[in-house]
Amino acid sequence: MAFFEVKNLSIYFGGLVALDGISFTLNQGEIYAIIGPNGAGKTTLFNCINGIYHPSHGDILFKGQSIRGKKPDKVARMGIARTFQNIELFNNMNTMENIMLGRHLRMKTGLFRGAFLWGKRSFAGLEEVAHRRKVEEIIDFLDLQSSRNKLVGGLPYGTQKQIELARALALEPELLLLDEPCAGMNAEEKQDMIFWVKDVQDELGVTVLLIEHDMQMVMDISDRILVINFGRPITEGTPSEVQRHPEVLKAYLGENEGVCAA
Amino acid sequence: MDMKRDYYEDIQLFSSGVVIFWFVAMMVFLAVVPFIFKNYYIYVINFMAINVIVVLGLNLLVGYTGLISLGHAGFFAIGAYGTVVLITQAHLPFLLALLVAGLIAAIFGFLLGLPALRLEGPYLAIATLGFGVTVTQVIGKIKILGERQGLHAPDLIIGPWHFDTDKDFYFLLIPIAIILAFAARNITKTKVGRAFISIRDAEIAAETMGVNLTFYKTLAFALSAFYAGIGGGLYAFVLRFIEPELFSLSLSIMFLTMAVVGGLGSMMGPIAGACLLSWLDLQLRNILDIPYLGEWLRSLSQSYFSLTGVSNIQYIVFGGILLFIMLFEPLGIFGIWIRTKKYWKTWPF
Structure with a gap:
């Protein structure tokens, strides 16, 4: 049984074929990258896995169980977390509270126990403190101490991306979907992000499914790569195999080399 | 500075001595009010307390969860009629009747929350508006609810105590309002409140982090309706007489105005807004x-x-006032307060 498997996945929006027969398998603990030109369907694929879109054909299996058609919160409950290409943070909460939301599924305080937060020793008080301690570990891990109590809306772009990663990690996922974690970052931030994603794999043992345009990052850290274009898979393989593949060069650099040279 | 700090600081109610001081001052003030003010002012404060309760609930829905309701007069009416009828027809004791009426309002809130899963913005406003108008129409046709003639509230008795005067009501209303205010504040600081805010700020991200939208959106409606129901139940006794006309659309809009003028998504703002507009x-x-x-x-x-x-x-x-707030101070009274505080903290710079 594969850890995570996408089988012949297709999705149509009206007449538009966004994904057409995508299949791949993830082994536990690896970093698997999906690359492709803009509009190739990478984020659509993530949205299908997450349950935001409902695929037209095919199946998605996580640890042998189909997650196709499940609602996003049920998918999260199974241990799949993600970050977004266009930052989707809770702008009016501070960093701590944003990451605390990642603990949502692991907390038990309901309406009543929450409403009667009378002191440190109450159930809600104890639980809040315990989870804040856990979040503090993640804040330490990702070096976010300086923005701990600031509203995330006003933080720099790179930091916001980091907080998204932190929030996803707070879920303690088994599978982490990263949608362009390095987009729009400067060289230094990019290096840090590469380092952290590698750490997530090594230290936390999380399997990572990565979408990225930054080839340096992709080639550095991925164990295997899937290339898609116009919703169709082109090739799959290790970074060095993919780099040499003629179809990949065609998709990225165009067909007629003469035009480029001129 | 002490670098080793406790996580409880982040969520505790009284974050500093200053806050404790003002809280104690406020409590002392509220305790002596009935002995120094004229009866009319006590009536005014009772009226404020009821509006504070409703607006606290409305703020949880509109300010924290980012949904809108123009039908809160409907929940208010359900609470008012529910409490009166449960006492006169089912002979429940007052506090139990009030609680049950609040829960009935909450059930209606839950039901109204279901279409809210698909509707947004103006569409949701229209749906809730329709609900508010329907409630009074239906009440006007039901015999045990007094049809259009209205109902007299029975005597208010809790155990051995009879509540007759405005002063008596004051000692009932203020503790209830304070308890509900603390409950609302605590909810916003714990798991449920964070889920509400996450839905308001980034619905898709909230969903992918495991927040069940169906559950939390309907919960926000039910909770908000519960507050309105409790407020309505108390209102029936302060006014001593209720009729469908009282719970008009303009009342719903008034509640919303109080929340907006006070400052949506803050705790003290809506309380201030409710007090100011009730007084006006x-x-x-x-x-x-x-x-x-x-x-x-x-x-x-x-x-x-x-x-x-x-x-x-x-x-x-x-x-x-609403126009002025929308144009010049979108954060309402709360926004003015924040800026004033900042100004004095950094004065004379």
Whole structure:
């Protein structure tokens, strides 16, 4: 049984074929990258896995169980977390509270126990403190101490991306979907992000499914790569195999080399 | 500075001595009010407390969860009629009747929350508006609810105590309002409140982090309706007489105005907004009795507007305040407070 498997996945929006027969398998603990030109369907694929879109054909299996058609919160409950290409943070909460939301599924305080937060020793008080301690570990891990109590809306772009990663990690996922974690970052931030994603794999043992345009990052850290274009898979393989593949060069650099040279 | 700090600091109620001081001062003030003020002012404060309760609930829905309701007068009416009928027909004791009526309102809130899963913005406003109007229409047709003639509230008895005067009501209303205010504040600081805020700020991200939208959106509606129901139940006794006309659309809009003027998504803002507008509402009804100004307004109204124009002047003033807040201070009274605080902290720079 594969850890995570996408089988012949297709999705149509009206007449538009966004994904057409995508299949791949993830082994536990690896970093698997999906690359492709803009509009190739990478984020659509993530949205299908997450349950935001409902695929037209095919199946998605996580640890042998189909997650196709499940609602996003049920998918999260199974241990799949993600970050977004266009930052989707809770702008009016501070960093701590944003990451605390990642603990949502692991907390038990309901309406009543929450409403009667009378002191440190109450159930809600104890639980809040315990989870804040856990979040503090993640804040330490990702070096976010300086923005701990600031509203995330006003933080720099790179930091916001980091907080998204932190929030996803707070879920303690088994599978982490990263949608362009390095987009729009400067060289230094990019290096840090590469380092952290590698750490997530090594230290936390999380399997990572990565979408990225930054080839340096992709080639550095991925164990295997899937290339898609116009919703169709082109090739799959290790970074060095993919780099040499003629179809990949065609998709990225165009067909007629003469035009480029001129 | 002490670097080793406790995580409980982040969520504790009294974050500093200053806060404790003001809280104690406020409590002392509230405790002596009935002994130093005239009866009319106690009535005004009771009226404020009821509006505070409703607006606290409305703020959880509109300010924290980012949904809208123009039908809160409906929940308010359900609470008011529910409490009265449960006491007169089912002979429940007052506090139990109030709680049950609040829960009935919550059930209606849950049901109204279901379409909210698919509707947004203006569409949701229209759906909730329809609900509010329907409730009063239906109540006007039901015999045990007194149809259009209305109902008299029975005597308010809790155990050995009879609540007759405004002063008596004061000692009932203020503790309930304080308890509900603390409950609302605590909810916003714990798991459920964070889920509400996450839905308001980034719905898709909230969903992918495991927040069940169906559950939390309907919960927000139910909770908000519960507050409105409790407020309504108390209102019936403060007024002693209820009729469908009282729970009109303008009341729903008034609740929303209080929340917006106070500052959505904050705790103290809506409380201040509810107090300010309740006070204005009662004062402006008597504006024609003010010497000179009253006469001038009357002649102005009679020569340019309708004869009854001035009797509803409070709505004109509220409309004006709402416009002013929207244009110049979107965060409401809370926003003004934040800026004032900042100004004095950094004064003279």
